[in-house]
Amino acid sequence: MSTLTPSTLYLGTAIALIIVGFAGLLVRRNILKMVLGFALVDTGIHLLIATLGSNPGKAAPILNTAELAADPSLVVDPVPQALVLTAIVIGLGVTALMLAYVVRLFALKKTLDVSEFGRLKW
Amino acid sequence: MKHIFSLVLLLVMGGMLWTLIPLGQPTEPGEVANHYIQHGIEENRGANLVTSVIVNYRGFDTLGEVTVLFLSVAGAGFVLRRRDGLTPMVARPSSEILQTGARMLFAPLIVFGAYIFVHGHLSPGGGFQGGAVVASAVMLLLLADRDHQLPHGFMSWLESVAGFAFVLVGLAGLMVAGSFLSNQGVLPLGTWNRLFSGGVIPVIYILVGLKVGTELSALLDTMMNSGRPAENPGGEH
Numbered sequence: 371m372s373t374l375t376p377s378t379l380y381l382g383t384a385i386a387l388i389i390v391g392f393a394g395l396l397v398r399r400n401i402l403k404m405v406l407g408f409a410l411v412d413t414g415i416h417l418l419i420a421t422l423g424s425n426p427g428k429a430a431p432i433l434n435t436a437e438l439a440a441d442p443s444l445v446v447d448p449v450p451q452a453l454v455l456t457a458i459v460i461g462l463g464v465t466a467l468m469l470a471y472v473v474r475l476f477a478l479k480k481t482l483d484v485s486e487f488g489r490l491k492w
Numbered sequence: 493m494k495h496i497f498s499l500v501l502l503l504v505m506g507g508m509l510w511t512l513i514p515l516g517q518p519t520e521p522g523e524v525a526n527h528y529i530q531h532g533i534e535e536n537r538g539a540n541l542v543t544s545v546i547v548n549y550r551g552f553d554t555l556g557e558v559t560v561l562f563l564s565v566a567g568a569g570f571v572l573r574r575r576d577g578l579t580p581m582v583a584r585p586s587s588e589i590l591q592t593g594a595r596m597l598f599a600p601l602i603v604f605g606a607y608i609f610v611h612g613h614l615s616p617g618g619g620f621q622g623g624a625v626v627a628s629a630v631m632l633l634l635l636a637d638r639d640h641q642l643p644h645g646f647m648s649w650l651e652s653v654a655g656f657a658f659v660l661v662g663l664a665g666l667m668v669a670g671s672f673l674s675n676q677g678v679l680p681l682g683t684w685n686r687l688f689s690g691g692v693i694p695v696i697y698i699l700v701g702l703k704v705g706t707e708l709s710a711l712l713d714t715m716m717n718s719g720r721p722a723e724n725p726g727g728e729h
Contacts, residue, residue, distance in 0.1 A: 378513060385509040389502055396498040418512070425518035431541035433533055434614060434685055442529045447521035448541040449528065455546060456557050459620050459704075463564030466711055470568035473718055477577035 380421040387414030401475060401482045405468045412461040416454045423450025537681040538613035538690035546618070547693045547700075551673035554696075555658060558703055562655070565711045572718040581719030586636050594636035601629035609701025613690040619697040623704025630709040634716050642713050647706045654703040661692050661699070 387410050394407025424446060431448035433439045472482070479486050521529060528545055538544045546554050572578075609622030633640055665674030675681070675691040682689035 377518070381513055385506065385512070388509060389506050392505060393498065393502055396501065397495060418509075422512075422519075427518065430616070431529070432539055432614075432616065433541065434539040439533055439539075439684060442532065445529060445541065447519075447525040447529070448532075448545050449521075449525045451542045452545040452550065455542065455618075455620060456553065459557055460560055463561045466715075467564040467567045467571075470571040470715070470718075473578065474571050477579070 376426060377421055377424060380417060380424075384414045384417035384421060387411070387417065390414075399483050399485055401472050401484050401487075404484065405465065405472060408468065409461070409465050412457075412465070416457055416461075419450050419457070420454045423447045533684055536675055536690055536693060537684050538693050539685045540613050540615065540618075543613045543618050543693060543697065544690075547613075547696045548673065548675050551662065551696065554700065555662065555673075558655065558658065558700060561704065561707055562651075565707045565714075568711055569714045572714050575718060575720065578718055583638055583719070586638070591636045594632040598629050598633055601632070602626055605629065605701070605705060609697055610694065611687070612697040612701075613693045614685065614687070619700030620704050622701040623708060626701070626705030627708030627712060630705075631712050634712060638716070642709065644710075644713075647710060651703050651706040651710075654699040654706075658696060658699045658703070661696055665692065 391407045391410030391412075391414060394410065395404050398404055398407065428446045429438060429444055431445040431451065433442055433445065438444055475487060476482055528541060528549060532538065532541045532544045536544045536548050538548075605622045605625035605628075607622070608617040608625055609619045612618030612622070630642070634642075661678070662673040664678050665676075666672045668674070668678050669676040673692075673696075675693065679691045679695070681691045687694075
């Protein structure tokens with residue numbers, strides 16, 4: 371932790387995003403802002419995983435030059451990037467579904483305050 | 493009191509995440525990842541290793557991922573289908589700039605999206621990214637002309653065919669090479685770094701691109717239409 375490398379910076383940003391997102395989830399009463407908090411956590415986790423799989427001294431895992439194809443050990447681990455790609459798509463789907471629920475909940479009670487929705491059945 | 497509890501919880505969580513910082517130091521890929529890196533070209537002929545992992549090594553995951561996306565889009569459509577009780581959105585007609593811009597950009601965006609998912613095994617990008625670009629073109633169209641009717645019949649047909657073909661390609665691998673979604677012997681692997689390479693990888697990624705593009709377009713259409721007043725069938729707007 372003595373030097374501020376780009377990786378440290380990315381990890382710090384990722385952790386900050388996750389914390390801010392969870393703070394939004396815990397403190398806010400507005401459902402829409404809670405969904406935004408969830409999206410922030412999501413983004414933070416993507417950044418975290420992508421950073422854990424990065425290496426400033428290596429190339430992206432695309433072997434499209436003769437040099438890289440001859441020595442594939444010059445590229446970083448492709449698995450975290452593949453996982454993040456999956457996670458982004460799933461996160462998008464989940465956020466869209468949550469927003470649809472928010473629209474439906476607002477139509478029901480004409481409010482977005484989460485404490486108004488105490489009953490399990492709509 | 494509640495906020496103090498939240499603060500303590502967040503601090504604990506931040507402390508736990510902070511211990512991850514030393515992990516930010518570059519690490520060497522593990523055993524499995526090393527196999528992907530060292531044998532990726534030999535086994536799949538795809539230059540983009542991320543695509544090889546997503547479509548081939550973990551292709552079954554991707555099938556599940558596409559299913560999850562389909563389910564969430566279907567869920568959103570189901571939840572927003574009944575418009576009673578939803579507040580009608582009063583929308584101003586879109587501006588001249590938006591209309592002209594949408595007309596200009598629609599075709600290039602579709603072509604660009606198709607380019608991204610066709611070249612998924614060669615360059616950054618792939619089915620999901622290209623599908624998102626295609627959907628952004630559709631969103632531009634819907635923003636410019638709120639009454640635009642998307643060809644729903646064609647879109648759901650395309651989506652079903654793409655999803656079905658993905659499974660069929662997987663079954664072809666099962667029949668030829670004995671494992672679902674296998675890339676060995678189904679299609680010729682071709683030459684590395686050429687458009688026609690990678691065996692079934694580009695085929696699957698094109699199918700995924702079509703599926704994701706139509707799904708996200710349908711999602712955007714559902715969400716935009718949920719703001720319309722509940723109209724009687726055949727009524728005009």
